[in-house]
Amino acid sequence: MFFCLPGAPGFQSPVVHYTVSLANPASHRVHVRIEIPPGAAQRELQLPVWNALYQVRDFSQYVTWLKATDAHHRPIPSEVIDKSRWRVTDAENGAAIEYEILADQPGPYGAQLNAQHAFFNLAEILMYPVDLRSAPVRLAFSDIPAGWKIGTAMSSIDTHTFSAENYDRLVDTPLEIGTFHEAEFDDSGGHYRILVDADPPDYDLQKITGIVRRIVSAETAWMNDRPFNTYLFIYHFPRTSGGGGMEHAYSTAIDVNARVLADNALALPEVTAHEFFHLWNVKRIRPQSLEPVDYTKENYTRALWFSEGVTNTVQDYMLIRAGILDEKQYLNRLAEHIEQLQRRPAHLTQSAEEASLNAWLEKYPSYASPERSISYYNKGELLGVILDLAMRDASHGTSCLRDLLRWMNREYAQRGKFFADSDSVLQAAEAGTHANLKAFFQNYVAEKVEIPWDEFFKTVGLRLVRSTSVSPDIGFEAARIFDAPPVVISVRTDSAAQRAGLNTGDSILQINGQVASSDFQDKLSALHIGDSFRLRVRSAGVERELQWQVGSREEVELELKDVDNVTRQQKLRRAAWLKGEPEKEASR
């Protein structure tokens, strides 16, 4: 242990001061002033090229101007040294760097200032002095529009001034600034805050609070851990777009389209359960490949099948434990997710680890083609399920996925260490089962071996039943890139879609008069053969309305059904699996 007397000379770290002015909400112009303490004469400032999404987005494209002054307010030279980095000189006595940046990217992955509110992922608007990335930070807001308040998980000094240990912690803490509504509750010693910025008729805060409470209670109990005192949920329910969530260590920002929120009872619980579980898996149980964050270029990781996919596995287990999803619904979802993977020819050409490395290509619509890629969310979720079943099988029901996550939480998160991608997950699985699981990881994680589903599901008395059916055929494939409108990635030759004039690259704005949002695939799969079908699309800035009739084609459908004569052992195993617990605890 190291003791440092408060106030002892020479022990105080230099502090980087940020002042962010919100004087121009209507034009989205954010004014930033960074004061850096004395140091070297030449100092560099970097604006991250990526944040929130595993995508290079070059936030410097929004910087309109930059200038610097010295400690005596005299101009000092500043120059651009690459697309996202600036250098100032004559800064030995300290300097102030000022710039203006446009912030009008909505959603949990963006930074936005407009007449209604501000929401900031700070890495998208704040540069850091390269020599002081680990120095303590002060952040103050000025010119806050009347009536607006600030909601964030950051430590506050007063209503508009905040502090963080360093730049990395600062930018892991988003802020909502506006006229939001709030709720709070305590659960098992933890304090939870919920903040909603949306049209009041679109949501019921009491109902949301009830759902959140069930989820946090299920997850903290399942992990037997609560590595925080206070946690903040920031929700937006936009009417025109939306759908997505972003995890942080002490908070999450979640968007659900207002209509999806009204129509789909699972939409809010599933994203909430997912983002909350990330506070362990990816924020604290964190792959070494994502650390330290390289703000200048991609961090390549093979672990997203685990960090994202297995978070999906746990998300659904937690919805069952919270009483939000029942067994039948769960098994139907699971079969659908297997169908999703099996229908993509790329499941035989791209492994879960390769999909993870290639995450950085997801901003390109053509990468979403079923021939090109699989989803590490989708395959990772399924790997989580069959790894759970394999662990139960290898340990005669005494060990399971829960133990793997608790083991990684102890060995890595609680010791402040990062894990070595899939190798550490294998080690954790073997630690719990005392079995050799290398072939599992080699075949299904590193390679593209076809998964023998029934080998795993028979241990819980289930099998996959295939049937072919004549299904509706809309004639095209579309993919939604993050929270943007879906984009057409292929149009089948000689289909009605092609004859109607649909083209690859068209953005889909509306389906039968309704906004195409996160549920657009559900909307498309709800269509019947012969239905008349209207699409509002935009291509090259021009909006068009297209109409045709839904055709038909043969398709394989999967269902998870009981094997003949389910044994008592299979029943016990299934009950324990769906509780997410080892058999002894589940039967208590």
Ligand SMILES: [Zn+2]
């Ligand atoms: Zn996630």
